[in-house]
Amino acid sequence: MKKIALLLVLVSNCLLAQIQRVEPPFWYAGMHNPELQILFYGKNIAQNDVSVSHNIPILEVKRTENPNYLFVTIDTQKATAQELLFTFSKDKKVAFTQKYALKQRRPNSAQRKSYDASDMIYLIMSDRFANGNPKNDSNPTVIEKANRSNPGGRHGGDIAGMIQNLDYLKELGVTTLWPTPLCEDNDKAYSYHTYGQSDVYKIDPRFGTNEEYVQLSAQLHQRDMKLIMDYVTNHWGIQHWMMNDLPTKDWINQFETYTGTTHKRTTVHDINASKIDYETCFNGWFVPSMPDLNQTNPLVLNYLTQNAIWWIEYANVDGFRVDTYSYCDKDGIAKWTKAITNEYPNFNIVGEIWMQDQAQMAFWQKNSKIGAIQNFNSNLPSVMDFVLLTALQSVFNENEATWDKGMMKIYDNLANDFLYPNPNSLLIFAENHDTDRFNETYKNDFKKYQMAMTLVATLRGIPQLYYGSEIGMAGNKSKGGDAAIRQDFPGGWKGDTNNAFLKSGRTPEQAQYFDFTAKLFQWRKTNEAVHFGKTTHYIPENNVYVYFRYTAQKTVMVVVNNSDKNQTVKTKRFQENIQNFNTGTDVLTGKSVDLKTDMNIDSKSVLLLELN
Structure with missing residues (x-):
């Protein structure tokens, strides 16, 4: 009967302090910061002492004014991917345990x-x-x-x-x-x-x-x-x-x-x-x-x-x-x-x-x-x-x-x-x-x-x-x-009557x-020039904005005519970027544009030129 009574007490304690949440739910071995703070949540869980298996050091057990939380910080510096076991004890008697996984990181994570x-x-x-x-x-x-x-x-x-x-x-x-x-x-x-x-x-x-x-x-x-x-x-x-x-x-x-x-x-x-x-x-x-x-x-x-x-x-x-x-x-x-x-x-x-x-x-x-x-x-x-x-x-x-x-x-x-x-x-x-x-x-x-x-x-x-x-x-x-x-x-x-995915x-x-x-x-x-290239832009004239994106290998010229009128762009002004390029290929139309003469651009339109 005593054994049964003791078992009932242990079960009762376990139910009273059963863990409802563990966050993070698992972690990874080999992190740059080896300190991991695990939140354990359950009814009156703070009344327990905590230990962990595999000789993992516990750096801190933090209790707050809310007895339903324990924040347990462990040192994972020497830990490998494995399953840990946290033991929660009261009055030096085990109340319950909680498994916790340290997982393997992806290569070069x-x-x-x-x-x-x-x-x-x-x-x-x-x-x-x-x-x-x-x-x-x-x-x-x-x-x-x-x-x-x-x-x-x-x-x-x-x-x-x-x-x-x-x-x-x-x-x-x-x-x-x-x-x-x-x-x-x-x-x-x-x-x-x-x-x-x-x-x-x-x-x-x-x-x-x-x-x-x-x-x-x-x-x-x-x-x-x-x-x-x-x-x-x-x-x-x-x-x-x-x-x-x-x-x-x-x-x-x-x-x-x-x-x-x-x-x-x-x-x-x-x-x-x-x-x-x-x-x-x-x-x-x-x-x-x-x-x-x-x-x-x-x-x-x-x-x-x-x-x-x-x-x-x-x-x-x-x-x-x-x-x-x-x-x-x-x-x-x-x-x-x-x-x-x-x-x-x-x-x-x-x-x-x-x-x-x-x-x-x-x-x-x-x-x-x-x-x-x-x-x-x-x-x-x-x-x-x-x-x-x-x-x-x-x-x-x-x-x-x-x-x-x-x-x-x-x-x-x-x-x-x-x-x-x-x-x-x-x-x-x-x-x-x-x-x-x-x-x-x-x-x-x-x-x-x-x-x-x-x-x-x-x-x-x-x-x-x-x-x-x-x-x-x-x-x-x-x-x-x-x-x-x-x-x-x-x-x-x-x-849906209209399927724009197709x-x-x-x-x-x-x-x-x-x-x-x-x-x-x-x-x-x-085009790497528009990824990480330098930018040179020119003060807009007649609502036309011209800028260049360029690296040592590639140059892109962008002409945006925001005017409601067709415009003529004098290319001589942009010589510091055009340099020895003779033509530009319009990315959007495939047409070749002569860079040695003035260029015409329609109202409300763009020229996106890869310079050749």
Whole structure:
């Protein structure tokens, strides 16, 4: 009877302190940083002592005010790939155990090549691209169900749909895929955008599984393409599993009453800013459904760092785009970025720095001299060029060049490149999932699309295309809200009458857009001058902007006539770049252009010349 009673006590203790979560769920041997902090979560788990097998040193056992958490830091420096056993004891008696795997890394994992200016990134709204598996449109484990008739609802796009259409992207000239976040978002409504995540170690079941995400990565790599993960460091969703039982009160930034961010991110470098304005901007919540994470808390910062590294290793991810990067605590996010690039020296991370001033954006790029004024280095390799975006959204309706209108806007933007430590690492784009649709702004004027895409393809930086632009997709955000700029890709759903994924299914207008875009970006793959070459540009005259991209081996000349009149361009002015070249071959038409005589260019058109 005593043995039975003892057994019942042991079972009871085990049930009381059963582990509900272990994060990261496993790890890898041979990491640059050998310290691994494992979160164990379970009822009153902190009452236990912890030990681990295989003589693995435990560096720290961290308890917080919440007894349901233990943060156990181990030293993996001498550990090989193996299964560890954690033992949890109370009063020197074993309460329960937990297996934990250290896995083998892929060969040369640390030296993985990331995306750079030789790539073209294709951004998709994951729920709106293609529904490859209708069976996962809804799932009993998450709240919101699929409803394609609801513009702001979940429509069923998924990882399977992406995989099924990778050859379409390859044909388009895409080298790198950026899907919007795929981790679970269990919000009651508007969960389709997935920026309010509820579990950052789990792919949302309506998108697929963790294994399918790994498959997406593998399928991309088989096609010599790359995968960018859209990572969110600033906030989680209100439905995140921790929100009902926070590890610490200061895990998230909290005020006495709900306080939203002011969005006035200039306070980060404003030497005249008040403390209250600074704190409200960076500690305020983005929206009520997105709790603001406190990156000044070492436990939070380490959790986010390890989660990011785990995904890189697990899914073989090639790079990150970080949402709302400049809303984070600046020192915390700099440490996060540095920790990742320490593990992966070639890894590229582009931050969403939505500012309208080059100096303010340059502050956030790695090794910025502007940041150095305040002893700050973000360690962030790339930022998004929102100043150029703003110019591209208006410039093609400005037929006459003035001091600050027309193509002068593009010229002036590049004239400020001296502010950036690395202009070639800027992400450049004409639209994304948060902005007005380019083809809506310009009423599907194909000539204006040609001018914009030629600029995006040939200016310094890393070009990014938003899904559907290449078939003329539009959408009025002012009338239809975000749903209007995040419409379903035609042909991505069974029963769609128009299938733009197939050449035979495209309308004549869609084919015109696609054929031009594919030709442009397939050519771009082959030309190193527009990848990493130097730039020389000339002050626009008559709303005609001329610039050269060149290396020692190749020279490209770009002529953009944004005027509503045909123009004659006097080539003698550009002799320092034309030099001994006699002709140029127009990439878009194949025609030869004589560089020794003045050239004529039609209104609202481009010449993209490889010089011979």
